[in-house]
Amino acid sequence: MKExxxxxxxxxxxxxxxGPLVGRPTVFVRTGGCDYRCAWCDTLYAVLPEHxxxxxxxxxxxxxxxxxxxxxxxxxxxxxxxxxPALQPLAPLIKLGHAKGHKFALETQGSVSSxxxxxxxxxxxxxxxxxxxxxxxxxxxDVCVSIGKQGPRCVLKIVVFDDIDYSYARTVxxxxxxxxxxxxxxxxxxxxxxxxxxxxxxxxxxxxxRFRWLVGKVTADHWFTATVLPQLHVLAWxxxxxx
Amino acid sequence: MKExxxxxxxxxxxxxxxGPLVGRPTVFVRTGGCDYRCAWCDTLYAVLPEHxxxxxxxxxxxxxxxxxxxxxxxxxxxxxxxxxPALQPLAPLIKLGHAKGHKFALETQGSVSSxxxxxxxxxxxxxxxxxxxxxxxxxxxDVCVSIGKQGPRCVLKIVVFDDIDYSYARTVxxxxxxxxxxxxxxxxxxxxxxxxxxxxxxxxxxxxxRFRWLVGKVTADHWFTATVLPQLHVLAWxxxxxx
Numbered sequence: 001m002k003e004x005x006x007x008x009x010x011x012x013x014x015x016x017x018x019g020p021l022v023g024r025p026t027v028f029v030r031t032g033g034c035d036y037r038c039a040w041c042d043t044l045y046a047v048l049p050e051h052x053x054x055x056x057x058x059x060x061x062x063x064x065x066x067x068x069x070x071x072x073x074x075x076x077x078x079x080x081x082x083x084x085p086a087l088q089p090l091a092p093l094i095k096l097g098h099a100k101g102h103k104f105a106l107e108t109q110g111s112v113s114s115x116x117x118x119x120x121x122x123x124x125x126x127x128x129x130x131x132x133x134x135x136x137x138x139x140x141x142d143v144c145v146s147i148g149k150q151g152p153r154c155v156l157k158i159v160v161f162d163d164i165d166y167s168y169a170r171t172v173x174x175x176x177x178x179x180x181x182x183x184x185x186x187x188x189x190x191x192x193x194x195x196x197x198x199x200x201x202x203x204x205x206x207x208x209x210r211f212r213w214l215v216g217k218v219t220a221d222h223w224f225t226a227t228v229l230p231q232l233h234v235l236a237w238x239x240x241x242x243x
Numbered sequence: 244m245k246e247x248x249x250x251x252x253x254x255x256x257x258x259x260x261x262g263p264l265v266g267r268p269t270v271f272v273r274t275g276g277c278d279y280r281c282a283w284c285d286t287l288y289a290v291l292p293e294h295x296x297x298x299x300x301x302x303x304x305x306x307x308x309x310x311x312x313x314x315x316x317x318x319x320x321x322x323x324x325x326x327x328p329a330l331q332p333l334a335p336l337i338k339l340g341h342a343k344g345h346k347f348a349l350e351t352q353g354s355v356s357s358x359x360x361x362x363x364x365x366x367x368x369x370x371x372x373x374x375x376x377x378x379x380x381x382x383x384x385d386v387c388v389s390i391g392k393q394g395p396r397c398v399l400k401i402v403v404f405d406d407i408d409y410s411y412a413r414t415v416x417x418x419x420x421x422x423x424x425x426x427x428x429x430x431x432x433x434x435x436x437x438x439x440x441x442x443x444x445x446x447x448x449x450x451x452x453r454f455r456w457l458v459g460k461v462t463a464d465h466w467f468t469a470t471v472l473p474q475l476h477v478l479a480w481x482x483x484x485x486x
Binding site: 218 | 253255256257258265267269314315317318319320359407425447451455456458461462465466467469470471472473475479480
């Protein structure tokens with residue numbers, strides 16, 4: 001069925017730990033499958049084909065029912081992430097969800113665009129910096145931004161591990177100066193250990209030191225339009241799944 | 244001079260650690276003097292009259308010059324806090340700052356209103372919950388909200404230590420359902436030690452446990468319009484001044 005959506009997991013409600021909606025209660029819908037293989041990917045179970053047998057094809061109505069079940073039929077922010085959720089046919093789900101009063105935020109790297117981006121409430125474009133070992137397709141990102149301008153609140157979110165990532169973030173922002181930009185402290189746990197699952201506990205001191213470093217970069221450069229955030233869910237729940 | 248402003252400290256740029264502007268680079272202007280004595284106040288040096296000799300009367304132009312100096316003449320978000328900054332004559336400073344391209348966010352408990360609230364970019368009303376041992380003047384808060392609706396983005400921010408504070412937050416939100424509400428994890432350090440300065444290091448594990456508790460409350464209640472945040476600056480820099 002072309003309308004069906006490949007789902008890795010649906011969980012919540014919890015709070016969004018990142019980006020412009022940090023702290024906001026949300027239900028996460030994580031799709032399976034990705035066109036990227038980021039070096040520090042923290043959700044390989046939603047990316048690698050060898051996990052495909054853990055993914056489930058669901059109809060938009062089934063997903064919508066599961067969201068309602070988790071949220072007790074109250075309107076909630078739905079965060080669609082992946083993998084790369086832009087690979088899935090999400091227009092019918094967004095339509096169904098909006099009819100129930102839900103809002104939709106999509107997180108994607110900006111490598112693949114879709115006309116239904118315009119139907120979202122939030123489009124969070126997260127092109128991947130050099131530390132990911134991925135190469136940005138700038139034209140594809142431009143198309144995502146141009147669709148993003150048609151409706152949703154569109155923002156940039158860049159993971160920053162080091163000076164090179166930071167320079168990349170400045171480049172992305174210079175290309176799209178009208179978009180709010182969120183700099184996110186990188187979590188090195190996936191780099192330190194190839195085996196999965198990751199250790200439950202995060203290295204809080206290291207993550208907070210990285211946050212202080214990134215704040216220092218931004219303030220020293222007087223880059224006052226950027227927002228600097230850690231991953232709150234990693235501070236609070238470590239590398240555990242389902243938060 | 245009636246135009247002069249009583250200042251406890253001006254510092255930055257750093258990032259805002261709380262509320263709707265969390266992670267945003269900002270210069271803090273902290274005024275001296277307060278009509279409240281919150282049990283867990285973390286800035287007694289800007290509240291108690293015995294610290295008055297540490298405060299300085301500055302003209303709006305002097306404050307504006309100091310902001311420009313700290314921000315290297317770049318436009319920046321200025322966060323005015325206290326003490327209770329609503330006690331000060333801030334209209335001329337806001338006017339001067341706006342002319343330089345700065346934005347102004349004011350944080351106040353909502354016990355005292357002023358017509359210049361309407362000139363702000365952000366009005367963050369933070370009425371104090373029962374754990375503070377203060378009593379909310381609901382009429383005064385209503386006046387603040389009504390002025391806040393005339394211009395700035397007006398939000399509520401409530402510190403939550405326990406179930407009683409949480410119920411208070413629900414009451415405040417029910418009175419002003421149109422205002423976005425931010426629930427902030429309380430920092431018990433000032434309660435545990437009367438002597439100042441507070442210990443440099445924060446009890447991170449305790450603060451993160453409180454955050455998880457508060458997220459649990461909000462999600463169990465399906466209070467999906469609230470935003471739950473810790474104090475990022477306390478996680479990152481502990482109880483030290485100047486961050």
